[in-house]
Amino acid sequence: MSTKMSCFSCCMSEEQVSQKSLKKSIKEYKDTKTLASFANISFKSDGSKRRYIAEEIAKIGKGNITAQIFTFKDLSAATQNFNPDCLVGEGGFGRVYKGHIESSNQDVAVKQLDRNGFQGNREFLVEVLMLSLLHHPNLVNLVGYCADGDQRILVYEFMANGSLEDHLLDLAPNKKPLDWCQRMKIAEGAARGLEYLHETANPPVIYRDFKASNILLDEDFNPKLSDFGLAKLGPTGDKSHVSTRVMGTYGYCAPEYALTGQLTTKSDVYSFGVVFLEIITGRRVIDNARPSDEQNLVTWAQPLFKDKRKFTLMADPLLEGKYPLKGLYQALAIAAMCLQEEASVRPLISDVVTALEFLSTGSKDEDEEEGDAEEKTKLPSASGRNIAEGVEKSSHDGARERD
Numbered sequence: 001m002s003t004k005m006s007c008f009s010c011c012m013s014e015e016q017v018s019q020k021s022l023k024k025s026i027k028e029y030k031d032t033k034t035l036a037s038f039a040n041i042s043f044k045s046d047g048s049k050r051r052y053i054a055e056e057i058a059k060i061g062k063g064n065i066t067a068q069i070f071t072f073k074d075l076s077a078a079t080q081n082f083n084p085d086c087l088v089g090e091g092g093f094g095r096v097y098k099g100h101i102e103s104s105n106q107d108v109a110v111k112q113l114d115r116n117g118f119q120g121n122r123e124f125l126v127e128v129l130m131l132s133l134l135h136h137p138n139l140v141n142l143v144g145y146c147a148d149g150d151q152r153i154l155v156y157e158f159m160a161n162g163s164l165e166d167h168l169l170d171l172a173p174n175k176k177p178l179d180w181c182q183r184m185k186i187a188e189g190a191a192r193g194l195e196y197l198h199e200t201a202n203p204p205v206i207y208r209d210f211k212a213s214n215i216l217l218d219e220d221f222n223p224k225l226s227d228f229g230l231a232k233l234g235p236t237g238d239k240s241h242v243s244t245r246v247m248g249t250y251g252y253c254a255p256e257y258a259l260t261g262q263l264t265t266k267s268d269v270y271s272f273g274v275v276f277l278e279i280i281t282g283r284r285v286i287d288n289a290r291p292s293d294e295q296n297l298v299t300w301a302q303p304l305f306k307d308k309r310k311f312t313l314m315a316d317p318l319l320e321g322k323y324p325l326k327g328l329y330q331a332l333a334i335a336a337m338c339l340q341e342e343a344s345v346r347p348l349i350s351d352v353v354t355a356l357e358f359l360s361t362g363s364k365d366e367d368e369e370e371g372d373a374e375e376k377t378k379l380p381s382a383s384g385r386n387i388a389e390g391v392e393k394s395s396h397d398g399a400r401e402r403d
Helices: 012-028 035-039 047-061 072-078 121-133 164-168 180-200 255-260 265-281 297-305 308-314 325-338 349-362 370-374 384-402
Strands: 087-091 094-101 106-113 142-146 153-157 215-217 223-225
Touching (some): 121 153, 164 180, 180 265, 265 297, 265 349, 297 308
Antiparallel strands (some): 087 094, 142 153
16 A cells, blocks of 8 residues: 555645545536435435446546546456455355455455345445545555446445454464554554544545444554445534434444434544443443353443553453553543443544544553553543643653652
């Protein structure tokens, strides 16, 4: 991959171009062709509706959308006729194959959507539009798509290390677990992807399906968000939320969204908190194989958040104690803030990025003294905007105590 993301730096000129592109697109399709209109179309499964999708994507493709339009024959050749040996993933949406595009000499991931699966025509169209108009180092790059007949296929850049879930929750016996620094790096990059969607995209985009299986990792374990079929445009003007049917994955949805269908960017922040807790603990958000009082990760963690002496019980055993103790305290503080029941007191994702940036820098110093176990680290106050200051204060307090 040509773009190096080791520092997770974000090129401002790229963001400005992307923001301008999205604004321009929404203005151009203002009448009946806005992104919002596409996102709310109710499609039927008959052939005429499928043709409509292909025609509409093709029209826009001649304008702003740069994603390549592939034929089914092209993608059959790229995947050796969808050879099972090329299969790299499978889910409710369909199957993902590793392929190779000869014309561009590029390895790709080819997602063939199941016609009877969860991800339908609307989700397919939304994903093509979203990923064609939004560009950031921490969002997966859409190479192209195929809408031949009843085929719905998405073609992405190939991510060599699969998903975060593969390395965190479904770790093969021969695979080495992620170390603490890798985990913090992945969390920071994923948060930067959300920050771009929430605060640079105009109008803002609510991702709505933030989970470990949707965070893909390149050869250097840099994370990219994928699967934008459920993404929604955020509220604009004086609106505080968008109302929509509840979609997403059980356990990751914010409580207010699950109860009312009212969606805000703070819904994504809650989901981030769940995934960050999975990163810290190595536990699935819902795990029926565990004792009944430990099956729901958030429910299990809530009382532990209140007792600093139990924080080390929450660290993934696969880390084998190799993490900075202060860093663990601070990471759990960030997770706890994101998981607040009340959406209004959760931090903005930009504050989370600031805190994680500070944490990633601090986590390099693993020479933690035994006295740190008694460090008076406190969770940040209820003000989400002060999360970074709260984490930084806890660090300085600990340094003074050691002195």
